[in-house]
Amino acid sequence: MNDVGGQTGFGPVVPEENEPVFHADWEARVYALNVSLVRRGVYSLDEFRDAVERMPPQEYLAASYYERWLHAIEELTGGAGGADG
Template structure:
């Protein structure tokens, strides 16, 4: 089953824009999302494969309208909720 992120070989998405001389993060919150994901993976809450799958499970419209780190945040929120890391409520 193909997911929205699987665009290999498809056309119509325009050229790939490579950001030259850009910082790794465009906003402080992006760095925090990166650090949070690293901490959760290292602590064994989930694996990188599970994280990638959570990104790929996003609804197509949400995936296409989200930035890179917005997708990361969605995956973290999804996995933390699924594993009840913060409790039931």
């Protein structure tokens, strides 16, 4: 599992001043896609979180927040990079 919450050694969290919700258009699309798939029952929020946590550690630590979301969506839907993709 890749839950690093509460662990030391990752440095302080320094939010950007006036940080936007999304840094790029693709992030908003990934967010909307995930909301849609959960609402349609394609997978549950628990399954989504588990898919994020199952990323290989080196990929998890190198990925941005929404890159992790995209990875989970792909894993759960068999998309690019997914188990069936």
